[in-house]
Amino acid sequence: MERVVTKMRTFAMTGGATGIGAELKEQLLAAGDRVISVDIKEGDIIADLSTDDGRALAVRGVRELAPEGLDGFIPCAGLPPVATPFSLIARVNYFAVIETVEGLRDLLERKQGSVVFVSSNSAPMVPTDDSFVQKCLSGDEAAACKEIDDRDGHSAYAGSKRAVTLWMRRHVVEYAGKGVRLNAVAPGITMTPLTDRVFEDEELGAAMKAFGDSVPVGRTAQPADIANVMRYMLSDEAAYLCGSVIFVDGGSDAMLRSDDF
Ligand code: NAD
Numbered sequence: 001m002e003r004v005v006t007k008m009r010t011f012a013m014t015g016g017a018t019g020i021g022a023e024l025k026e027q028l029l030a031a032g033d034r035v036i037s038v039d040i041k042e043g044d045i046i047a048d049l050s051t052d053d054g055r056a057l058a059v060r061g062v063r064e065l066a067p068e069g070l071d072g073f074i075p076c077a078g079l080p081p082v083a084t085p086f087s088l089i090a091r092v093n094y095f096a097v098i099e100t101v102e103g104l105r106d107l108l109e110r111k112q113g114s115v116v117f118v119s120s121n122s123a124p125m126v127p128t129d130d131s132f133v134q135k136c137l138s139g140d141e142a143a144a145c146k147e148i149d150d151r152d153g154h155s156a157y158a159g160s161k162r163a164v165t166l167w168m169r170r171h172v173v174e175y176a177g178k179g180v181r182l183n184a185v186a187p188g189i190t191m192t193p194l195t196d197r198v199f200e201d202e203e204l205g206a207a208m209k210a211f212g213d214s215v216p217v218g219r220t221a222q223p224a225d226i227a228n229v230m231r232y233m234l235s236d237e238a239a240y241l242c243g244s245v246i247f248v249d250g251g252s253d254a255m256l257r258s259d260d261f
Contacts, residue, residue: 009033010111011234012062012070014049014100015077017041019192020118020230023223024074027231036065038100039077049077049096050088059103069110072234075100076118080194081153082201087145089153093160094136094144098167105180114181116233119165121188121249122158124257128166130155136163137170153204161186165245172243181242183233188249190221216251 011028015021016037025035037043038058045061048054062070075097079089101115108115126133132155135144148156168182175182189195189212198208212220229248232238247253 009071013074021076024227050091081157086156089156112179117184123161
C-alpha cells in the first residue's frame with residue numbers, strides 16, 4: 001500500500017495557554033504540526049506582549065525556533081473589555097498583534113504562510129472613524145493609550161478589534177504580493193477564561209449574559225467551535241481565502257446587522 005507522507009507544518013501563535021488559542025494549539029499538534037507558543041503564562045516563549053521588551057522577546061524567540069520559516073501565525077493573545085487600565089487592552093489586542101505580525105513577516109514569506117487574526121463580532125460596533133481606532137491605525141501607541149484610558153472597556157475592546165480587522169484588510173494586497181494570505185476570524189461569545197471574567201463583572205456581566213442568551217443558534221460557543229474554523233483557514237484547502245473576515249458567532253452578527261455586509 002502506498003504511504004502518504006504529509007509534511008509537518010510549523011505554526012507560531014500567541015495566547016496558546018488557555019481558551020481558543022489552547023484549543024487550536026491542541027488541534028494542530030494532533031494533526032502532526034509543530035506549534036511554537038508565546039504567552040505570558042506558559043509556552044515555548046514566555047513574554048508579556050503589552051511591553052516593547054516582551055514583543056521583541058516574542059519575535060526573537062520565534063525567529064530562533066523557526067529560522068526556516070512559518071506556515072502560519074496566529075496572534076491570538078487578548079484581554080477582555082474588563083481589563084484595566086484600558087490602555088492594556090489597546091497594547092495587547094492591537095499594538096502587540098501588529099508588531100508581531102510585522103516582525104515575523106519574512107518568515108511567513110519564506111514558506112508562503114498565512115495569518116489568522118482574531119477579531120470579534122463586537123468589532124463592527126465601533127465605527128471606522130472612531131478617534132481611538134484611527135490612533136491605533138496611525139501606529140501612535142502613546143496617543144491611542146492616552147485616549148482610551150479615559151474612555152470605557154467596550155470602546156477599548158471592540159475598537160482594538162475593529163482596528164486589527166481594518167489593518168488586516170489594508171495590508172492584504174501587500175502581503176498577498178509576497179505569497180502570504182491574511183484573514184480574520186470574528187468569534188462571538190466563547191466560553192473561555194476571558195468570558196468568565198466578563199460574566200463576573202458587575203457592570204458588563206448581565207449585559208453579556210443577555211447577549212449570550214440571544215445567540216440565534218441557541219448557545220454560546222465552545223473554544224472548538226472557533227478553533228475548527230481557524231484550523232481550516234490555515235490549511236491548504238483555504239488557499240484562495242484571502243482578506244476575509246469570517247464571523248463564527250452562531251448568527252449574532254447576521255441578527256444585528258442583517259442588511260450590512
Ligand atoms: P483566554 O483568556 O482564554 O486566552 C487569552 C490568552 O492570551 C491567554 O493564554 C493569556 O495568558 C494570553 N495573554 C493575555 N495577556 C497577555 C500578554 N500581555 N502577553 C502574552 N499573552 C497574554 O481568552 P480567549 O477567549 O481564548 O481569547 C483568545 C482571543 O479570542 C482573544 O484575542 C480574544 O479577544 C478573542 N475573542 C474571544 C471571544 C470570547 O468570547 N472568548 C470572543 C471574540 C474574540
